[in-house]
Amino acid sequence: MKKMKNALITGFILLFIGGLITKFVFNDKVELRYVVSDRIPTNFFVGNESESIQQLELLNTGDVELNRVVIKIKANIKEYEIQKIASSDSIIVTKSNGLLEIIYPQIPPEGNIKIIIKSIGDGINSGDLDIKHSKGSAKPALESNNTINYLYYGLMIFYFVLILFGIRTKVIDSIAFDVYYQPYDKILKKSKPWYVPANKWKKFRDDSMKYIFNYDSYANIANSLCYQILDLEKQKSISNEEWIQLKLVAQKKLLNSISEDVNNGYDWKIEEFLSLKQPKNIDENVWSEIKSVINKAYITTLILKVDDYTNDAEITELLKYKKPKIISALNWEKYRSFLLKLEKLRKQTVENKILQEQLKLLVYREELNEKPDELSIEKWNKIKDIEKKIFIKSEIISKELSEIEQIRFTTIPLITKLEKQLKIINDVLTDPTAIDRIEDYENPFSIGNFENIKQIAKLKNKISKV
Numbered sequence: 001m002k003k004m005k006n007a008l009i010t011g012f013i014l015l016f017i018g019g020l021i022t023k024f025v026f027n028d029k030v031e032l033r034y035v036v037s038d039r040i041p042t043n044f045f046v047g048n049e050s051e052s053i054q055q056l057e058l059l060n061t062g063d064v065e066l067n068r069v070v071i072k073i074k075a076n077i078k079e080y081e082i083q084k085i086a087s088s089d090s091i092i093v094t095k096s097n098g099l100l101e102i103i104y105p106q107i108p109p110e111g112n113i114k115i116i117i118k119s120i121g122d123g124i125n126s127g128d129l130d131i132k133h134s135k136g137s138a139k140p141a142l143e144s145n146n147t148i149n150y151l152y153y154g155l156m157i158f159y160f161v162l163i164l165f166g167i168r169t170k171v172i173d174s175i176a177f178d179v180y181y182q183p184y185d186k187i188l189k190k191s192k193p194w195y196v197p198a199n200k201w202k203k204f205r206d207d208s209m210k211y212i213f214n215y216d217s218y219a220n221i222a223n224s225l226c227y228q229i230l231d232l233e234k235q236k237s238i239s240n241e242e243w244i245q246l247k248l249v250a251q252k253k254l255l256n257s258i259s260e261d262v263n264n265g266y267d268w269k270i271e272e273f274l275s276l277k278q279p280k281n282i283d284e285n286v287w288s289e290i291k292s293v294i295n296k297a298y299i300t301t302l303i304l305k306v307d308d309y310t311n312d313a314e315i316t317e318l319l320k321y322k323k324p325k326i327i328s329a330l331n332w333e334k335y336r337s338f339l340l341k342l343e344k345l346r347k348q349t350v351e352n353k354i355l356q357e358q359l360k361l362l363v364y365r366e367e368l369n370e371k372p373d374e375l376s377i378e379k380w381n382k383i384k385d386i387e388k389k390i391f392i393k394s395e396i397i398s399k400e401l402s403e404i405e406q407i408r409f410t411t412i413p414l415i416t417k418l419e420k421q422l423k424i425i426n427d428v429l430t431d432p433t434a435i436d437r438i439e440d441y442e443n444p445f446s447i448g449n450f451e452n453i454k455q456i457a458k459l460k461n462k463i464s465k466v
Helices: 002-025 146-181 183-188 198-211 225-231 240-262 270-274 284-305 312-320 329-363 377-430 432-437 447-465
Strands: 032-036 051-060 066-073 077-083 092-096 099-107 112-120 129-133
Touching (some): 051 066, 051 099, 077 099, 146 183, 183 198, 225 240, 240 270, 240 284, 270 284, 284 329, 312 329, 377 447, 432 447
Antiparallel strands (some): 051 112, 066 099, 066 129, 077 112
């Protein structure tokens, strides 16, 4: 920077001396001179071979003011910039294909204007210029004598240095822009350009490390910048210290990106992550953590897809699937165990339903039909055994009920007869004359027993009279 300041000061000194020489050596009262700098190809900085930068300077070396200065440039002008004498000067510019026309209001004595031109092609020369003013036409600065030649070369060197400084500043500013939007490709992968100071370049690289993944957009995780950095060899321009830091930042970004994607549930790209290969430069512990995230998300997704409407055939097909490489054997076995338990549960549910139907038939003492396909032989034999026991027990109970009914049929008349006998005995004991009121059809006693009752009645009657 100090050298650049010195060059600027030197340029101003040369300009001042050149102005003095022009003023005191030449006596022309009306004189407008112009200087066209040599062509500077832009590929010197940005790699474009069809563009160039030049400066056209007009100097009023006379003693009178020149009005309405018309500058015509026959070239394919892409960009231009006019440095006015006064900021209030009103300029008329007309630009068309192959022609740029500038009308400047006035140039006072010792006044000068500068036009920085960016053109397409091989640049411009004196033959492409037509400069007129109110007093005549402008002349090239080198047309006069050696003094003017010295002034021309001095100004040329000065402006060349000035232009280089301006371009250098803009290029460095563009590099600062790349720090935020292309830090890896435009900064970290590149060696220090000769025109960038070492301390400035170091700051660019330090900042690039901070913003490296800010604009890391990708359709597939394997195409992301963080994955690519971990899967490729270290670039020569990256130091060992930077590489260590870059790996840590890339690993953290990769883990976070995958975690965010798989947390989207059904929206995450399952196949993309199942085919993901281990990057060459990733630490084993980080890769293990990434695989763990993918494993859990994948197994959870598979389990959630199995719902109440999944039939046995679908479960059988799921059990035939092969384990993806990135999925651990333990997690895959957990998934298969879930499917097997679900399959068993579904079968048990069906069996229980059939068993309930079969038992319902047994409750209603209906004979069982053929074995349902869903029931195992073992369970069917158990049900048939229960059926057999029920029917055997039922026969036993029926026989016992029949015997009880027979006993009941025999016992009831005896009880009725006994009740009548007891009533007669009670009546006779209470009233001996009641024996005489018993009809033959009401007599439940045998002849001998009835005679005994009569004797008891007579005896009771005698006792009552005593």
